[in-house]
Amino acid sequence: MELRIDKVTKQFKDLKAVNNVDLNFTQGIWGLLGPNGAGKTTLMRMMVGNLKPSKGEIYFDGHTISSLGDKYLDRIGYLPQHFGYDKNQSVENFLHYIGCLKGIDKVTRHKRIVDLLEQFNLSDVKHKKIDKLSGGMKRRVGICQAMLNNPDILIVDEPTAGLDIEERRRFRQYLATISKEKIVILSTHIVSDVEFIANYLILMESGEIIETGESNTLINSIDGMVFESVVKDEEMNILEQKYRIVNFHNEGDGNVRIRYIANSPLKNSKLVKPNLNDFYFSKIKGVK
Amino acid sequence: MDIFVSELKRQMRAKRFILYILIAIILGGLWAWFIIGGRTEGFMMTGCYKELKGMEAIETAAKDRNIYAGEMTVDNFQRSCEVFLDSIKEKDGESDIIMNDELLKLAVYADTLIMQDYRLKKMFGDDNLDSWFPRDFGSHFYENEELYYQKLIDITTKNQAEKELALKMWNEVEKPYTYYGGFEVWSDGIEHIQIFGFVLLIIVGFFSSGIIAKDKECGLDEIISTTSGGRRKLLFAKLFIPIIMGLLIYTVGMGTYIGILKHFLPANALKTSIQVCGGATILPYSLGDLIGKMILFGTIGVITIAAFTTFVSSKANKASTAMSIAVLMIISGFLLCLKGVSDNSSIMKTISCILPGSVSFAGLWFGMVQIVSIFGKAMLFFKFHLFISILIFFISLMMTSWNYVRR
Numbered sequence: 001m002e003l004r005i006d007k008v009t010k011q012f013k014d015l016k017a018v019n020n021v022d023l024n025f026t027q028g029i030w031g032l033l034g035p036n037g038a039g040k041t042t043l044m045r046m047m048v049g050n051l052k053p054s055k056g057e058i059y060f061d062g063h064t065i066s067s068l069g070d071k072y073l074d075r076i077g078y079l080p081q082h083f084g085y086d087k088n089q090s091v092e093n094f095l096h097y098i099g100c101l102k103g104i105d106k107v108t109r110h111k112r113i114v115d116l117l118e119q120f121n122l123s124d125v126k127h128k129k130i131d132k133l134s135g136g137m138k139r140r141v142g143i144c145q146a147m148l149n150n151p152d153i154l155i156v157d158e159p160t161a162g163l164d165i166e167e168r169r170r171f172r173q174y175l176a177t178i179s180k181e182k183i184v185i186l187s188t189h190i191v192s193d194v195e196f197i198a199n200y201l202i203l204m205e206s207g208e209i210i211e212t213g214e215s216n217t218l219i220n221s222i223d224g225m226v227f228e229s230v231v232k233d234e235e236m237n238i239l240e241q242k243y244r245i246v247n248f249h250n251e252g253d254g255n256v257r258i259r260y261i262a263n264s265p266l267k268n269s270k271l272v273k274p275n276l277n278d279f280y281f282s283k284i285k286g287v288k
Numbered sequence: 289m290d291i292f293v294s295e296l297k298r299q300m301r302a303k304r305f306i307l308y309i310l311i312a313i314i315l316g317g318l319w320a321w322f323i324i325g326g327r328t329e330g331f332m333m334t335g336c337y338k339e340l341k342g343m344e345a346i347e348t349a350a351k352d353r354n355i356y357a358g359e360m361t362v363d364n365f366q367r368s369c370e371v372f373l374d375s376i377k378e379k380d381g382e383s384d385i386i387m388n389d390e391l392l393k394l395a396v397y398a399d400t401l402i403m404q405d406y407r408l409k410k411m412f413g414d415d416n417l418d419s420w421f422p423r424d425f426g427s428h429f430y431e432n433e434e435l436y437y438q439k440l441i442d443i444t445t446k447n448q449a450e451k452e453l454a455l456k457m458w459n460e461v462e463k464p465y466t467y468y469g470g471f472e473v474w475s476d477g478i479e480h481i482q483i484f485g486f487v488l489l490i491i492v493g494f495f496s497s498g499i500i501a502k503d504k505e506c507g508l509d510e511i512i513s514t515t516s517g518g519r520r521k522l523l524f525a526k527l528f529i530p531i532i533m534g535l536l537i538y539t540v541g542m543g544t545y546i547g548i549l550k551h552f553l554p555a556n557a558l559k560t561s562i563q564v565c566g567g568a569t570i571l572p573y574s575l576g577d578l579i580g581k582m583i584l585f586g587t588i589g590v591i592t593i594a595a596f597t598t599f600v601s602s603k604a605n606k607a608s609t610a611m612s613i614a615v616l617m618i619i620s621g622f623l624l625c626l627k628g629v630s631d632n633s634s635i636m637k638t639i640s641c642i643l644p645g646s647v648s649f650a651g652l653w654f655g656m657v658q659i660v661s662i663f664g665k666a667m668l669f670f671k672f673h674l675f676i677s678i679l680i681f682f683i684s685l686m687m688t689s690w691n692y693v694r695r
Binding site for chain 2: 045048074078080083084086088089096097103
């Protein structure tokens, strides 16, 4: 199973939202990282067929997704950034409605909905209106609808936006559980969302792919470049000009502990093991 | 079918469905009550029946007037003419009508004569509007009708084809005319079908405006369009649910209204010729025919506005935008029809025809001589309006289909 994006560009009037993107998705969780406005949502909307590329093609198992039509849509699940639902529908009715649109027969649909509600801890609220649920529960309903047809490709756009830390953790856990034998593409601008669950990473900025590859490989590529040091508060402004400071922590007495990326470190710096956050900050130009 | 039922359930969930139906029923009931309950009867401001109101007034007046009901013969017109002129007492240079039992019974005839006299004077430029008609005026009623309508046709038709059609229609009008007591209330009630229809159109527009736009507004449309059924399979439901709901609202609302009128008002009054009901017209219809036609116009108006609003809903990103456009269309259609009739302006009449839902007010084209020529062929204006509306209905369906599936 392979989803291939071949030199895809999307132009909106004067704005190139996605520029000549080449990607090849195989089984596993793919974290699509990038700042707001990087083109992640546009790329995802093209992948689910909601937008047509201005240039290039998207292929699924060797066929263009436009030629596959319903056959392709039958194999994808999509949770958009702004999960939309009819606020007057109950969880169960909403899932039946979407299941119906996905062409799932009544018996299978019923069984699938019961299973998903169980799996996502939503059985107790199945008769409740979606509008009355918490943000986290709504997102789970969103994932349920995307999973109804047991898709081979699951595309989720900023699924944790607006969720608290605990809900985000649980959501990541759910994604990790359902990702077996699927291509899961998860877009986010929150690095920690994909840090521990993504097998592969794609870094995107200004409509272009900055980096792509296996998570560990990418993170290891900056091994030996991440340092920690304690500096004076007043030095911060100068250091920010010279180094890419990833994080800082006020230590008191006018001292600040900084974590930064550099080829030649400051005096008294300690080499530390890089993480995804460091990698992200080292590559994204817009982040200083 | 599964998708249609699913969408139907979503759009017509119990509370919402009951609310719309209840509003239509309550409005229908109130409207009928307004027509019947508030009715007063009289004749030339003589103060007869002045102590009576509602059904009591309608029944008492109908009882009197039914003595000479049925075919309106020349003899009865002449008799009413004499009785009416005899009832006029001149005092200090002013005329006063002294009501008597016979005049009450012949009131419809006398009223029709007075109207005919007024129209003839206006038509032939007689400035002496204050003088009464001659004593043998009633015996020439149908000759005078002929005279008036021939002249009316002459001055209002633009070409030979229009004139021929107008004459054909006029010649089909059954003479002598017919009336039965209670027709005046029916006539009022029928006029109100259009105003009540206007309110029902807005309710239908309100329902239809959200059918697609609300999905876009809440983001559900983005999910729908990534399902294999998607918009293509949902299209039939999106197109026809507003139409079904529109028809249901109209049937229930108008059904309640007409049902109440039928229950309380005398049924035989519907056999009354529309020429007796006040306005001049060349159309050979009775009040009963008129109700049927008004309801037909209303029904076509409802399905047209439902289809058009669905189209606007497929273009707009917000239900409120679609709603505003639909309401604007309905109000413009109504006002332009009124203005078109009052000014007899061909341009305004034609523009009003193009506006979706305006066919609900096509009853306005029943007065005087409303004929249009298309490529030399004459056509009754309401039929032209009906044709344009049906065209708009199908165009709206096609454009919605194209717009909804294509995106």
